Amino acid sequence: MSGNEMKFIQEAFDTNWVVPLGPNVNGFEEDLEKFVGEGKKVVVLASGTAAVHLGMVSLGVGPGDEVVCQSFTFAASCNPARYLGATPVFVDSEEKTWNIDPNILEDAVKDRIRKTGRKPKAIVPVYMYGMPAYIDEVLAVGKQYDIPVLEDSAEAFGSLYKGRMTGSLGEYGVMSFNGNKMITTSGGGALICPNEEAKKRIMFYATQAREDKPYYLHEHIGYNYRMSNVCAGIGRGQMTVVHDHIEHHRKIAAMYAEAFEGHPIVKVHTEPEEYMRSNFWLSTITFETGDTNIGEMEPAPIVMEAMAALAAEDIESRPLWRPMHTQPVYNGAPAYINGTCERLFKKGLCLPSGPCVDDSDVERVIKTIKKVAEGHLA
Numbered sequence: 001m002s003g004n005e006m007k008f009i010q011e012a013f014d015t016n017w018v019v020p021l022g023p024n025v026n027g028f029e030e031d032l033e034k035f036v037g038e039g040k041k042v043v044v045l046a047s048g049t050a051a052v053h054l055g056m057v058s059l060g061v062g063p064g065d066e067v068v069c070q071s072f073t074f075a076a077s078c079n080p081a082r083y084l085g086a087t088p089v090f091v092d093s094e095e096k097t098w099n100i101d102p103n104i105l106e107d108a109v110k111d112r113i114r115k116t117g118r119k120p121k122a123i124v125p126v127y128m129y130g131m132p133a134y135i136d137e138v139l140a141v142g143k144q145y146d147i148p149v150l151e152d153s154a155e156a157f158g159s160l161y162k163g164r165m166t167g168s169l170g171e172y173g174v175m176s177f178n179g180n181k182m183i184t185t186s187g188g189g190a191l192i193c194p195n196e197e198a199k200k201r202i203m204f205y206a207t208q209a210r211e212d213k214p215y216y217l218h219e220h221i222g223y224n225y226r227m228s229n230v231c232a233g234i235g236r237g238q239m240t241v242v243h244d245h246i247e248h249h250r251k252i253a254a255m256y257a258e259a260f261e262g263h264p265i266v267k268v269h270t271e272p273e274e275y276m277r278s279n280f281w282l283s284t285i286t287f288e289t290g291d292t293n294i295g296e297m298e299p300a301p302i303v304m305e306a307m308a309a310l311a312a313e314d315i316e317s318r319p320l321w322r323p324m325h326t327q328p329v330y331n332g333a334p335a336y337i338n339g340t341c342e343r344l345f346k347k348g349l350c351l352p353s354g355p356c357v358d359d360s361d362v363e364r365v366i367k368t369i370k371k372v373a374e375g376h377l378a
Contacts, residue, residue: 005237012229020207022229024236031239032175032190035158038168040192041199044232045206048154048176048189050225053080054202055150055172055191056122061086065121066112066334068147070100071323072341073126077152078324089120090325090335096272098344099133100125106141108336113145123149127156127166128321129350130182130249130281131271135161135169142170150174154189157182158246160277167192180354182245182279183238185231245355246279252353252362253280259366265289265373283353284320285369286344289376293346297326300346306372307349313368315361320348 008024017023025044032042045051061067063085069078071090078088091108094101105123113119125138135151142149153159153167154176160166167173173192177185193199204210209222227235257268269284271277287302299307299319310317322345325335351365 002237002241004240005234008233008236009230012233017229020224020226020228022232024229024232025227028185028227028232028235028239029190031236035239035242036165036168036173036192038164040168040173040194041196042175042190042192043199043202043206044185044188044190044227044235045225046189046227047076047187047225048152048174048178049076049080050206050223051154051174051176051189051191052076052124052150052152053083054205054223054225055174056080056084056086057205058172058198058201059122059148059150061121066116066118068105068108068112068120068123069324070124070126070152071325071335071337072098072128072321072344073152073324074154074321075324075327075329076154077124077126078330086121088324088330088333090323090330090333090337092337092339093128093341093344094134095340097131097133097276098128098269098341099131100138101338101340102134102137102141104336104338105138106144108334109141109145109147111336112334119145120147123147124152125149125170126152126154127159129269129284130156130159130279131269132156132159132161132166132276132278135166139169148172151192153192154178154181155281156279157281158242159279162275172198177235177238182249182281183235183242185227185235185238188227188231188235190227248355249280249283249353250278252357253278253283255359255362256283256285256351256366260285260369263370263373265376266369280353282350284348284350286347287349287373287376288347295346297322297342297345299349302372302376303347303349305375306369309368309372310365313364315352315365315368317352318350320345320350 149170177188
């Protein structure tokens with residue numbers, strides 16, 4: 001917390017604005033629009049998942065449609081397709097950024113058109129752990145086949161691609177303010193919209209799709225997705241320290257990268273291109289030991305050993321995301337996979353990275369990981 005949040009929260013209570021509208025909601029949206037730039041408009045919502053959902057709604061996704069989704073991600077990126085009766089089509093990642101592979105993406109689009117006679121309704125790339133994707137190439141595929149791109153930038157708040165904010169390059173962009181994100185509203189999210197007209201459409205669906213009548217008239221299915229004025233007050237306070245948070249995450253990532261530079265087993269995931277600037281929401285490593293094929297979609301033994309060693313030191317860690325095409329709930333969904341995200345899941349680990357992690361904490365993590373790695377050196 002910045003220390004400024006209570007001022008906005010108290011104002012909400014003092015003025016009795018404790019509903020899903022009010023000065024803090026408007027102010028938070030204005031803060032975000034300035035932060036994103038590009039003339040974009042922003043609607044703050046109850047969650048990042050709600051933002052994905054309403055992005056798909058606005059793009060016309062419905063029953064029987066297909067939505068191309070990145071497999072290497074959290075379930076919230078693709079579940080909204082199912083909410084709408086659509087089918088996710090999963091695409092693998094490339095090795096450098098760990099995000100959607102533009103070449104496999106194009107092959108998948110071609111194959112879906114050939115097999116179904118219809119093109120997918122949307123493409124949903126994700127910026128894993130804050131790392132920008134090769135988004136120009138993804139957008140080029142979308143443009144070639146006239147498929148809109150909905151950027152899931154939930155983990156990449158403040159990350160830059162060629163100097164532009166992630167989430168501002170596609171038709172719509174998703175933000176998340178969950179408790180573990182770069183800034184928080186305790187829970188919440190936002191949808192970056194291309195213009196004022198699109199913003200009004202999203203707000204319409206986010207407030208139960210009530211028509212402009214003196215009585216309640218509904219011609220469309222709507223949702224109760226608007227952020228409360230209290231939560232938006234937290235967000236306004238958080239925006240006063242957002243740049244500090246981003247720089248702190250980047251500092252931690254740099255400490256990990258320096259500590260493991262040239263290490264024979266431990267590899268830190270870093271920016272592959274100079275025009276990519278990650279917020280390093282989570283710092284991540286992979287263990288290059290060659291034992292990643294052990295187990296049925298389970299982390300490699302060294303990953304589990306490292307997690308146990310860290311836990312013994314009262315340090316929390318977790319594996320990378322398990323790919324969506326391997327999740328039981330998505331059995332049978334179309335998937336275009338070359339094995340990249342499966343290998344990453346088996347050999348990868350997320351390390352402490354938040355604003356409360358200090359230099360001594362990072363040094364403890366590094367010491368513990370190095371000790372585990374020593375036992376696997378030939």
